Amino acid sequence: MKFVRNDIVIAASDVPGDVDLRNLHGPGRLQHLGADLTLKRELWTGTDGLVIGVAFDPRRGDLYCADAQARTVVRFDSRGVRVPLSHPLPPRKFGTLEFATDGQCYLGVHNRLGEDVGVRHPGHLARWNLDTGELLFWPADIDGGKHRFHCITHMSLTPDEEVVCYVSENGRRVLRFNVVTEQQLNDMLVLADDDPRGTFGLDHLPDGRLLMATGIGASLFSADGMEIRRYDVDERRGWSRLKLARDSTSFFLNNFLDGTIEKRSVESGELLATHGIGQKHALCGLDQCP
Numbered sequence: 001m002k003f004v005r006n007d008i009v010i011a012a013s014d015v016p017g018d019v020d021l022r023n024l025h026g027p028g029r030l031q032h033l034g035a036d037l038t039l040k041r042e043l044w045t046g047t048d049g050l051v052i053g054v055a056f057d058p059r060r061g062d063l064y065c066a067d068a069q070a071r072t073v074v075r076f077d078s079r080g081v082r083v084p085l086s087h088p089l090p091p092r093k094f095g096t097l098e099f100a101t102d103g104q105c106y107l108g109v110h111n112r113l114g115e116d117v118g119v120r121h122p123g124h125l126a127r128w129n130l131d132t133g134e135l136l137f138w139p140a141d142i143d144g145g146k147h148r149f150h151c152i153t154h155m156s157l158t159p160d161e162e163v164v165c166y167v168s169e170n171g172r173r174v175l176r177f178n179v180v181t182e183q184q185l186n187d188m189l190v191l192a193d194d195d196p197r198g199t200f201g202l203d204h205l206p207d208g209r210l211l212m213a214t215g216i217g218a219s220l221f222s223a224d225g226m227e228i229r230r231y232d233v234d235e236r237r238g239w240s241r242l243k244l245a246r247d248s249t250s251f252f253l254n255n256f257l258d259g260t261i262e263k264r265s266v267e268s269g270e271l272l273a274t275h276g277i278g279q280k281h282a283l284c285g286l287d288q289c290p
Helices: none
Strands: 008-012 026-033 039-049 051-056 063-067 072-076 094-099 105-109 125-128 135-138 154-157 163-167 173-178 183-190 202-204 210-213 218-221 227-230 239-244 250-255 260-265 271-276 283-288
Touching (some): 039 051, 039 072, 063 094, 105 154, 154 202, 163 202, 250 283, 260 283
Antiparallel strands (some): 008 283, 026 039, 105 125, 173 183, 250 260
C-alpha cells in the first residue's frame, strides 16, 4: 500500500500504560491514517523506545521517524517498507525532524538524559543533507523546559526557510536560529512566569503566523510573537503536538496523555474531526503526505 496525498502518519509506540514518563519505551509503531482520520494500517519501526517525530521528505516521498530513546532515525519508502538510511547518522537522541522543500532535513536532540554530547557532535540543532550525508551541528541556545533537561523537542521552519523556531517541552521561550547566517536570533516570544501555558508543538502558516500547542490547549501568534487568539479547547493536560494540515486552513492537535487527535479550523477554531489511538502516553508526532 502506497502513501497517497493527504494521508496522515502518527507516532504511536506500543508503550505500557503505567510507566515512568521520563523513560517511556516499547515497540516503535506508526499509524497510517486516511485524510478522514480512519486507520489504514500500522507500521513497525523495529526499535524499542518512543517514536517522537515523523516527517515526509517532500522530494522523494519517503517517511522518516525519530526515536530518541533508541537513538535511531528510521526510514520508510513510499510503500511503507522499512529501508536503510541513505547515509548513517550518529547515535544522538534525535526526537524532532523537519524537512525543507529542497529535501534537507533539520533535526533536534530531544533531551540530555544519558546523552554524552562529547566533542565530535556538539550542539543540539543539526542540518542533514540526504544527498551527500553531510551533517552540520549548531550550538543553538536552549530553554531546557520545566525540568531543565529537554533540548529541542519541537521545531518549525519559517515560510522562507531561513529560520528555525524551536522550543523545549513545557518551557517559556520560543527561540529562533537563522540557518543561513548560522546565528542565534532574539526569541520570538517568552511566556510570563505565571502563565499556566507552556511551549510545545508549533507550526507556521504560510503568512508567517505561528500555531503552538500549550500543554492545556493551543494558541495562534502573529509573526512578531503577539497572541492573536486562544482556541476553545478542553483545558486538560497533554496537548503537546501540533501540525498544520496541508490545506493550511486547519491543524491537528495531539494529546499525548490520553491519545486523542483533534482537527480544527485555523480561523474559527471549529472542531472538524477527532481520532483516538486507544492508548495513553504514546501519541507523539504527526505528518501529512505531500
